[in-house]
């Protein structure tokens with residue numbers, strides 16, 4: 001059967017395997033991979049990032065998705081796996097994004113590791129919330145979001161968001177976030 005009501009496609013129900021321990025969707029058809037070299041311009045210490053790239057260009061993060069139609073009414077979902085590490089004193093993080101449809105939110109459920117979801121509004125208001133196993137972060141509409149891993153194991157989370165939300169990375173490339181997460185005198189500091 002194939003039809004749409006107001007632009008929302010009919011689909012048959014389906015099931016997806018999720019590897020919660022390793023942070024993967026074994027049958028994902030979208031597998032986004034970001035290495036250190038994909039993160040130029042995001043960290044404060046550019047020299048430390050270049051040293052990391054020269055030293056094997058390690059894996060930074062992966063996102064697994066089995067995509068659904070990018071339409072109102074559908075729910076996109078993912079497993080995100082962010083490796084542990086630092087660029088200088090700054091903890092590994094994802095690029096971060098707004099949703100193209102700004103008035104759409106997102107749920108992140110922590111599965112493994114510990115870190116922060118750092119968020120900002122278009123007019124520069126900052127917020128950060130802890131994410132870990134048994135913690136679920138609600139990212140409301142209008143907030144750009146980025147995850148940061150402060151643990152010594154991968155930070156794995158499950159996300160779900162409206163199918164028509166889209167991703168807007170460009171504004172973060174230009175504006176960055178007002179604060180980052182750093183190791184300072186042996187402590188995790190958001191500054």
Ligand SMILES: [Fe+2]
Nearest residue numbers: 099106145161
């Ligand atoms: Fe998002």
